[in-house]
Amino acid sequence: MIDRLEAIARRYHEIESQMGRPEVASDHAQMTKLAREQRTLRETVEAYDAYRHARKEMESAREMLKHEKDADMQEYLRSEERRAAAQVAELEEKLKVLLLPKDPNDEKDVVVEIQGAEGGDEAALFAADLFRMYAKWAEKKGWKVEVVDSSPTGMGGFDKIVFEVHGHGAYSQLKYEGGVHRVQRVPKTEAQGRIHTSAATVAVMPEADPVEVEIKPEDLDIKTSTSTGPGGQSVNTTYSAIRMTHKPTGLVVSMQDEKSQLQNREKALRVLRARLYDLKLAEQQAAIGAQRRGMVGSGNRSEKIRTYNFKENRVTDHRIRLTLHKLDQVMAGDLDELVSALIGAERAAQLNGGNASDN
Numbered sequence: 001m002i003d004r005l006e007a008i009a010r011r012y013h014e015i016e017s018q019m020g021r022p023e024v025a026s027d028h029a030q031m032t033k034l035a036r037e038q039r040t041l042r043e044t045v046e047a048y049d050a051y052r053h054a055r056k057e058m059e060s061a062r063e064m065l066k067h068e069k070d071a072d073m074q075e076y077l078r079s080e081e082r083r084a085a086a087q088v089a090e091l092e093e094k095l096k097v098l099l100l101p102k103d104p105n106d107e108k109d110v111v112v113e114i115q116g117a118e119g120g121d122e123a124a125l126f127a128a129d130l131f132r133m134y135a136k137w138a139e140k141k142g143w144k145v146e147v148v149d150s151s152p153t154g155m156g157g158f159d160k161i162v163f164e165v166h167g168h169g170a171y172s173q174l175k176y177e178g179g180v181h182r183v184q185r186v187p188k189t190e191a192q193g194r195i196h197t198s199a200a201t202v203a204v205m206p207e208a209d210p211v212e213v214e215i216k217p218e219d220l221d222i223k224t225s226t227s228t229g230p231g232g233q234s235v236n237t238t239y240s241a242i243r244m245t246h247k248p249t250g251l252v253v254s255m256q257d258e259k260s261q262l263q264n265r266e267k268a269l270r271v272l273r274a275r276l277y278d279l280k281l282a283e284q285q286a287a288i289g290a291q292r293r294g295m296v297g298s299g300n301r302s303e304k305i306r307t308y309n310f311k312e313n314r315v316t317d318h319r320i321r322l323t324l325h326k327l328d329q330v331m332a333g334d335l336d337e338l339v340s341a342l343i344g345a346e347r348a349a350q351l352n353g354g355n356a357s358d359n
Contacts, residue, residue, distance in 0.1 A: 004099060005048045012041045029209075036107050039168070044098040051091040058084035100350045105206035105281075106172035111148075111274040112204050115160045117180065119198025122187040124157030126308075127200040129331060130181060131161050134174075136333025143167025148267045149255050155188075162271060164207065171206045176342040178204040179305030186311070195311060199304065207270065208277030215273060221245040224261060244268045251275050306338075320345045 015038045018024050061081040068074050114130050116123035138145045149162040182199045223243045241256035242264040255268040307316045308327055315330050316323040322341050
C-alpha cells in the first residue's frame with residue numbers, strides 16, 4: 001500500500017510541476033486534462049500526508065516513552081501515543097477506500113436523458129418530477145443544469161427531457177441514477193382516487209471531451225428547420241432547429257431549444273459526443289455495455305431500480321434494499337442519503353473482492 005501511495009504522491013507533484021510550465025499553461029486542453037487528474041489524486045495525497053504525520057507522532061511518543069522517568073509525563077505520552085495510533089488506524093481504512101479502482105469518468109460533467117415510459121400522461125408527469133428533483137439536488141451541490149432538449153406535454157410533463165449537469169464530480173454521483181424509476185401514486189386525472197403505477201427511464205452519460213471523441217464533418221448529415229412549439233416571435237420564422245445524424249452509427253440528435261442555429265448545433269454536438277463516447281466505452285469494455293443495457297432496459301416497470309410511493313411517503317432503492325420514509329425530502333432534492341448508501345455498497349463490494357451489482 002505504501003508503495004502505491006508514494007507513487008501517487010510523486011505523480012501529484014509531477015502534475016503540479018508540469019502545470020507551472022509556460023508551454024503547458026498556454027495549452028487549454030492539456031491544462032484541463034492535468035487539472036482533472038490532479039483533482040482525482042488530491043484527496044489521497046492529503047490523507048497520506050495526514051497518515052505520515054500521525055504515524056510520526058505515534059512513533060515519536062513511543063520512543064520518548066522508553067526514556068521518560070516522570071510518571072505524569074509517561075501518562076501524557078501514553079495518551080498521545082493512543083490518540084496518534086487511533087488516527088493512524090482511521091487513516092489506514094480511509095486510504096484503503098481511496099486506493100480502490102476509480103471510474104475514470106467520475107470527475108466529468110454529464111448528459112442526462114429522462115423519458116416517460118410505461119403509464120402515458122402520468123409517466124410524462126413523473127419524468128418532469130424527476131427532472132425537478134435532479135435540478136434541486138444539483139442546485140444544492142453547486143452544479144449548473146442546462147436543458148439541451150425537451151418534448152413537453154400539454155399537461156406539464158415531458159415525453160423526454162435531455163439536460164447537462166456541469167460541476168465537480170457530477171458523474172461520480174449521478175451515475176447511480178441510471179435505470180427505471182417506478183412511481184406509485186394517485187394521478188391528477190384519476191377521479192376515483194385509485195393508485196396507479198407508472199415508470200420513467202433515466203440514462204446518465206459522461207460528457208466527452210472533443211479530444212476523446214473525434215467527429216468528422218463528413219460523417220454528419222445536418223438538416224435545419226423552423227422550431228415548433230412555444231417560444232416567442234422567432235419560432236416558425238427562422239431555421240434554427242437542428243437535426244443531426246451521425247452516418248457511421250445512425251445516431252440522431254434533434255435540437256431546437258435555442259433561437260440560434262449555431263447554439264443548437266453546439267448543443268447537438270455535445271449530446272452526440274456523449275452518446276458516441278458511451279458507445280466507445282461499451283466497445284472497450286463488455287461489462288460497461290452490459291451495465292448500459294441494464295441501466296435503461298425496455299422501460300418496463302418490472303426492471304425498476306427504485307420505487308417512489310407517494311401515499312406512504314416512501315422511496316425504496318431495490319439494488320441495495322434500502323427504504324426511506326422521506327419521499328417528500330427526496331423529491332425536494334435530498335438525494336445524498338440514497339447516493340451515499342449506493343457508493344458505500346459499491347465500495348464494500350470492492351473491498352470484499354467483488355463488484356457492486358449495478359454500477
